[in-house]
Structure formats: structure tokens, C-alpha cells
Amino acid sequence: MSTIWECGLYMSSGTFLVAEDSGALVGCVYIETRGNRSYLGLLSVQPESQGAGLGRRLVAAAENFGRESGSQIMDLRIISARQEQLSPFYQRLGYCLIRTEPFPANSVIKIPSHFILLSKSLI
Ligand SMILES: CC(C)(COP(=O)(O)OP(=O)(O)OC[C@H]1O[C@@H](n2cnc3c(N)ncnc32)[C@H](O)[C@@H]1OP(=O)(O)O)[C@@H](O)C(=O)NCCC(=O)NCCS
Numbered sequence: 001m002s003t004i005w006e007c008g009l010y011m012s013s014g015t016f017l018v019a020e021d022s023g024a025l026v027g028c029v030y031i032e033t034r035g036n037r038s039y040l041g042l043l044s045v046q047p048e049s050q051g052a053g054l055g056r057r058l059v060a061a062a063e064n065f066g067r068e069s070g071s072q073i074m075d076l077r078i079i080s081a082r083q084e085q086l087s088p089f090y091q092r093l094g095y096c097l098i099r100t101e102p103f104p105a106n107s108v109i110k111i112p113s114h115f116i117l118l119s120k121s122l123i
Pocket of ligand 1: 042043044045046049050051052053054055056057077078085086088089092
């Protein structure tokens with residue numbers, strides 16, 4: 001069973017929660033609190049550890065962090081090119097599609113893409 005640690009102060013704007021298993025880093029998630037909303041990003045589980053519930057645990061830990069920071073809603077965004085893989089995952093964890101947003105005008109992109117915003121109530 002992996003242990004999830006809180007690693008603050010890596011970035012001035014937010015916090016990384018990292019998952020450790022037998023001394024090895026196996027996953028992470030970034031969380032940024034913005035008043036009554038929090039933002040979740042950079043969720044990642046190493047390939048060998050995927051499919052065993054760690055992604056779900058990291059998202060739950062980020063949601064608890066947001067709740068304890070006073071947030072009522074968790075926001076996240078995925079890129080449209082990965083919608084097929086990621087939308088079912090997040091919807092399974094209770095996230096709903098809110099809207100789409102274009103990439104910033106100066107973005108360098110290889111294929112036409114946009115952001116898809118998803119949110120979940122934390123109360
Ligand atoms: C997305 C990612 C974090 C999922 O982590 P994971 O540890 O494999 O996910 P879990 O095992 O916790 O799965 C949680 C649930 O989602 C389901 N699930 C996982 N991947 C899924 C997918 N692609 N489509 C549909 N459901 C999926 C699981 O079946 C599980 O459901 P259950 O608990 O009801 O059985 C992982 O695949 C990853 O790191 N991918 C590469 C990085 C990435 O794309 N990050 C997202 C950036 S927005």
C-alpha cells in the first residue's frame with residue numbers, strides 16, 4: 001500500500017501531494033486553493049502502478065486538502081486531445097463537464113486542441 005505525503009513549498013502558488021511506495025515516488029497531484037474553489041492538476045501515477053486505485057486515492061487526497069482549506073468546489077482541466085482517455089476517469093470520480101476554453105493565443109500546439117473544464121462539489 002502506497003503512502004501519500006504532503007510536500008508544501010515547492011511552488012509558491014500551490015502544493016504537491018506525492019505518493020511513495022517503498023522509498024520510490026509512484027504518483028503525484030498538484031492542488032491550488034483559490035478561495036472557495038480549488039484547482040487540481042498534474043495528476044500522475046507511474047505506469048507500473050496504474051490501475052490499482054492510486055489515481056483515485058490521490059484525487060481523494062487532493063479533494064480533502066481542498067475541503068480542509070475551505071473550498072467548496074474542485075476544478076480541473078484536461079486537453080481535448082486526451083478527452084477520450086481522461087473524461088471517463090474523472091467522470092467516474094464524480095466530475096462534471098462544465099465548459100470548453102481555448103488555449104492561450106500564443107500557445108504552440110501540434111494538433112488543434114482546447115481545454116475542457118470539469119468540476120466537482122466538495123460539500
Ligand atoms: C489517469 C491516471 C492518473 C489514473 O490513475 P490510476 O491509478 O491508473 O487510476 P485508478 O486505478 O485509481 O482508477 C480509478 C478509477 O478510474 C477507472 N479508470 C482508470 N483509468 C480509466 C480510463 N482511462 N477510462 C475509464 N476509467 C478509468 C478505474 O477503473 C477506477 O474505477 P473503479 O475504482 O471504479 O474501479 C493514470 O492513468 C496516469 O497517470 N496517466 C498518465 C498521466 C495523465 O494522463 N494524467 C492526467 C492529467 S489531467
